[in-house]
Amino acid sequence: MRIRTSLFASSLLLAACGPNPSGGPDRYDISKMDLKPLPAQVSNERHTGTFAAGSSLSTTATLKPLDPAPVKEVRLDTTHKIIEIAPGVKFSAWTFGDQVPGPTVRARVGDKIRFSMTNRSDEPVPGVQLTAAPMMHSMDFHAAMVSPQDKYRSVAPGQTITFEFTLNYPGVFMYHCGTPMILEHIASGMYGAVVVEPREGYPTKVDREYVVIQSEFYTKPDPAKRKVDGAPLYVLDGDRLRAAQPTYTVFNGVHNGMVRQPLAAKAGERLRLFVLNVGPSKTSSFHIVGTIFDRVWFEGNPDNQFRGMQTVLLGSSNSAIVEFMIPENGSYIMVDHHFANASQGAIGLISTSAKSDEKDIEHHNIEATATPSDPEEVKGKLDFESKCLACHTIGQGKKLGPDLAGVTKRRSDDWLAKWLKSPEKMLESDADAKAMLKEFGNIPMPNQSLSDAEIKQYIKYFRWIDAQSAAAAGPHAKH
Numbered sequence: 265m266r267i268r269t270s271l272f273a274s275s276l277l278l279a280a281c282g283p284n285p286s287g288g289p290d291r292y293d294i295s296k297m298d299l300k301p302l303p304a305q306v307s308n309e310r311h312t313g314t315f316a317a318g319s320s321l322s323t324t325a326t327l328k329p330l331d332p333a334p335v336k337e338v339r340l341d342t343t344h345k346i347i348e349i350a351p352g353v354k355f356s357a358w359t360f361g362d363q364v365p366g367p368t369v370r371a372r373v374g375d376k377i378r379f380s381m382t383n384r385s386d387e388p389v390p391g392v393q394l395t396a397a398p399m400m401h402s403m404d405f406h407a408a409m410v411s412p413q414d415k416y417r418s419v420a421p422g423q424t425i426t427f428e429f430t431l432n433y434p435g436v437f438m439y440h441c442g443t444p445m446i447l448e449h450i451a452s453g454m455y456g457a458v459v460v461e462p463r464e465g466y467p468t469k470v471d472r473e474y475v476v477i478q479s480e481f482y483t484k485p486d487p488a489k490r491k492v493d494g495a496p497l498y499v500l501d502g503d504r505l506r507a508a509q510p511t512y513t514v515f516n517g518v519h520n521g522m523v524r525q526p527l528a529a530k531a532g533e534r535l536r537l538f539v540l541n542v543g544p545s546k547t548s549s550f551h552i553v554g555t556i557f558d559r560v561w562f563e564g565n566p567d568n569q570f571r572g573m574q575t576v577l578l579g580s581s582n583s584a585i586v587e588f589m590i591p592e593n594g595s596y597i598m599v600d601h602h603f604a605n606a607s608q609g610a611i612g613l614i615s616t617s618a619k620s621d622e623k624d625i626e627h628h629n630i631e632a633t634a635t636p637s638d639p640e641e642v643k644g645k646l647d648f649e650s651k652c653l654a655c656h657t658i659g660q661g662k663k664l665g666p667d668l669a670g671v672t673k674r675r676s677d678d679w680l681a682k683w684l685k686s687p688e689k690m691l692e693s694d695a696d697a698k699a700m701l702k703e704f705g706n707i708p709m710p711n712q713s714l715s716d717a718e719i720k721q722y723i724k725y726f727r728w729i730d731a732q733s734a735a736a737a738g739p740h741a742k743h
């Protein structure tokens with residue numbers, strides 16, 4: 265009797281979801297789709313004013329709720345502008361909607377997107393005279409089913425293209441510039457996401473929704489040594505680009521951006537992330553430390569469902585919706601589990617404390633979000649985050665190695681320089697180093713092959729940290 269009931273229940277489920285081979289209604293019935301969009305229009309009219317417009321657009325990681333209008337007017341103009349990939353790293357980028365990644369479009373199956381784009385790559389950026397030369401650009405929506413030769417045409421600076429299409433499949437779709445060299449246009453920042461909900465909405469309820477877009481940057485210092493606001497300008501490194509050797513791999517356009525500004529959540533909540541891997545050339549092994557994906561909808565379509573996953577593998581332009589619980593208070597770490605990519609900046613936090621790790625700030629009096637201003641200190645901080653965080657923390661207690669908050673108080677600059685140059689020599693000859701080795705379970709710190717210039721930057725960064733906490737502590741310092 266038990267068996268019969270559950271068989272009955274599962275056949276009901278089968279009938280209710282997905283294309284049904286036995287002849288039931290197919291929700292992706294081609295004969296019911298709009299596959300006859302009007303031809304694209306190209307004009308010499310230049311749009312002025314805001315670079316991105318439309319009530320379906322979200323410009324940050326927080327995804328706005330669905331706008332119910334069945335026709336979505338979307339404007340994403342292209343610009344050339346300087347963006348900041350990491351603190352102090354100013355990069356000459358090309359954009360949709362004047363930001364990288366471009367704004368996220370949210371719509372529903374059956375909705376029509378009425379798109380327009382003016383190529384404004386020839387407009388000077390206020391206050392900056394350094395942007396790249398004007399350039400042809402185009403728009404390729406993976407969410408559309410249209411003739412690329414018509415809709416994805418390149419338009420010249422000053423021209424406007426408009427076209428419309430109907431959304432036939434749910435998913436999280438990439439959009440990008442399709443003008444040759446496509447690789448260069450994507451690597452310069454021309455991409456974003458379209459979230460298409462199923463016609464009937466998602467089958468689950470969640471408390472918060474965020475968009476996480478992974479992408480690579482390939483940078484080199486400007487050969488002409490130009491500067492922006494006193495900081496060196498970085499430009500696209502074509503050799504690294506073709507060799508698929510990024511300098512930064514990031515979430516939402518910024519190196520460790522969501523470490524400095526974590527996404528908010530509360531214990532007990534259910535979250536939905538819309539995750540897109542742009543590439544252009546690397547895969548992402550998307551994982552969140554501390555939880556399990558209750559549901560994964562590969563490519564953002566609930567028909568492609570996995571349960572209880574630890575990691576989702578995303579090729580270039582693949583996506584997924586992942587849903588999970590925040591089990592208890594803490595900071596849950598989003599990473600590309602290809603750790604070489606994570607060490608280049610593909611790390612972010614979902615945190616239950618708005619000011620992340622409040623306890624530790626109180627303890628060590630360091631603002632978690634504080635960033636030094638001196639370029640050498642900034643370099644030290646970035647290098648520290650990518651090379652040393654595996655074994656050290658600053659103000660969060662010991663890991664494999666000591667907590668480095670206060671290290672400039674217990675060691676001289678000379679000692680630190682010698683240690684960083686050659687820990688193995690120090691462990692042979694220096695009594696303090698030997699004592700430390702003993703305290704850390706006889707695990708020696710591996711030589712990090714640092715240059716003298718890098719060592720100087722680390723020490724400057726450690727000095728800056730200790731100066732911060734001394735200033736914040738004032739006369740009431742506890743230790």
Ligand SMILES: [Cu+2]
Nearest residue numbers: 401441443449
């Ligand atoms: Cu382009």
